[in-house]
Amino acid sequence: MNRHIRVEVLGPLRLRGPDGSALVLKGAKNQALLAMLALSPEMSRPRRWLEDKLWSTFGPEQASANLRQALSKLRAALGEASAVLEADRTDVWLDPARVRVDLHEEVVPDDDRIELLQGIDVRDPEFEDWLRLERAELQSRIARTAPTDGRGILINCRVETDGPARDRMMGEVLANQIGENIAEQVRAWRQAESDDLPAPEAQVSDIVVNAQLLQNGNEHAVFIKAIHQPSARILYSKLQHMPNLSDILTGELEISRTVFEAADQIIGKLPHVLDKDRPETRSTALSRLGLYRMFSFEQDALREAYGLMDQAFKRDENGVYLAWASMIRLTQMIEMPESDQAALMEEAVDLHYRAMELAPDNVLVHAIISKVRGTALGDSAGVLDLAQSAVERNPANAFAWKSLSEGLMLSGDLNGAFEASRRGQLLARTSPFRHYWDTGHCIIAIGCNRPQEAIAAGEAAARSAPLSRPAHRHLLALYALEGQLDKAQAVAQKLAKIEPGFTIDRILNDDSYPVRTLRSKGLLDPIRALL
Structure with a gap:
């Protein structure tokens, strides 16, 4: 099971568990302990250093007892992920390989008014001195990353x-x-x-x-x-x-x-x-992080992904960032985390037009917005035209092949769709986002009446992205179709953990639930065996 946690220090302190849910950590000094560890070199500090910063007016024995109590409360808040916090007789540390901190992920806010650890009130002079220095460093980082003219x-x-x-x-x-x-x-x-x-x-x-x-x-x-x-x-x-x-x-x-x-x-x-003060450096970092967030398909991560692409575009007005933002809005609409679906649709369409205006010759932009044209505008001919053009101009672009497979599927060419999807999947085999192509191939294989290939692709997606909801949704139906009810039940239990509000009744009876291909192929009915 994934044991990563996320610590957000920009604005109020927030702690998120491995599934992205908020973890409650009460007490200003308990929160300060977590923040100091997260922002320390190697995420480690001596016990005495922490005691001096949080309990500087206490005697050594009382300060040590207070630290032990704070560590106990922090472990309790971390729950199943408590193993990321470790300590011995001299030091306390977080496991850097299993803890993500927003400020460490190249996410520097555009607004220099944002405050590090906003609202935290520890009331210890030593902690206040530490916090003052950290906030000054953040302002310095913001100044260093201010947009400048970029040569590319x-x-x-x-x-x-x-x-x-x-x-x-x-x-x-x-x-x-x-x-x-x-x-x-x-x-x-x-x-x-x-x-x-x-x-x-x-x-x-x-x-x-x-x-x-x-x-x-x-x-x-x-x-x-x-x-x-x-x-x-x-x-x-x-x-x-x-x-x-x-x-x-x-x-x-x-x-x-x-x-x-x-x-x-x-x-x-x-x-x-690259030099950190170059706009293309910041935009590349922001957009790359945005892709990681987008391809998780989680509600909060999709919102963050949009913000990251927006920041990338503000620093470097490249149409590809608008194309990604358009796809993020479309994904939010499909995944249904937001209530105002019409607004998402309108923004996705507007962004895709602006992307085309700014980058009319960009193959990747064509590949990305072809999906928007198909889903948002119902323009199946436009999807195929854009995708074919992208593949012809760059046959080494895995995004283009995925778009072509979807265009061919809309046109009724099932064999062509399957082969194009398979090629995109093979091209992206080493990508950190390979589950995107695996999931897409799973869905294409379902549409082409190839359940075994669909299961293989879905399982590949679930292996590389264990929290991916789309992959598990389709595996649930595929396992039920094949009579593998134990596996189907296990997937249903997994979905209940990683997708708020999931129920078997919902996937069966909610027509807006995002399993359109399963529904159109009549593959939801076998799931009833789990009821």
Whole structure:
């Protein structure tokens, strides 16, 4: 079971359990103890340091007893996740691998009026001094991340080979495909190598993507390496054997998977290597975190995801952030956490138009908004047109293949939809969001009357995202369909824990419940065996 907890220190202190639910921690000094540990280096402090900050006017024995009592109350508030808090005779610490803190996740508020640990009232002079310093550091961070004019990320795409000109061209195509995939997701420019430009006129690249080709008998070995030029840090590297170099031009699966994987991993590391005061750095960090929140499909996480994409756009007006925001609003509408469905629909449509205006040539934007066109506008022809265009222009984009599968399904091409979905799933195999494609393939397989493939995809999604509601909803019906009632019952119990308000009666009888494909295929009825 996932034992991660989340500590929110921006604004009032909030503590959330592994399932995202709020945990109640009463007492200002108990809250202060948690906050100080969460904001400390390595999330650890000596017992005596904590006692001095919270009970500076008490004697050593009384302060020590007070700390023990506070630790006991903190463990009780953490409940099943209490193992994240540890202590010995000298130190107290939180497990950094199992605790998330909003301020540590690159989330710096736009509004410099926001207060760290708002409203906390400990009434100890030592704690007040500590809090004053922490608040001053937050204001400094906000100032450092204020928007500035951004030039975009510069990507130099290179090739090294002793082979003929044809080999060099293939290497250039491969390196540029990786650069192109990066540029679809963040503001970036691919930079050409040229001996004609005087050095002062050519800016130093941020990222160098290098493809080294070596002929090895009848095939080639390709070594791909991406580095952050100023620091020489390696962001991605992979050695791949290619029976035929022309596979690069034809978008062969293994090559496309490598391109998608390389771009995805490089983007994930950009916020850690680029200068923090660059708007593209902050926007990349904010949007990346927004994707993690969005693909959880949880109510509070979806709201946070929208806010993160909004912040990303304010710092760097890239249409891709509007496209993601549009998809988030659509997801909120589908998942039904918000009461005003019409407002969500209207905003999703408006955002998707604005995204197209700002980024009319962006393949990823086309892939994202095609879903909005299909669900919000009922434009099945538009979905297919956008998705086909995206795949043709970039066959290494897993989002494009997922959109194409949905477009083909709407047009009635079941076999085409299944194959497109399967390809997207394979391309995204190494993505941290792979459960998004696994869940999508599960639903497509259901629509194509392939229950076994649907179960395999649903189980893959549940493995990589144990709290994913969509995957479990569909597995519930699939297990019941196959007569595996013990598994179906276990999934129903899991859903009752991770989805507030879930009941078997609701999935069976609430027509607005988000299992449209199961309902249209008549696959909900077997669930009645669990009643």
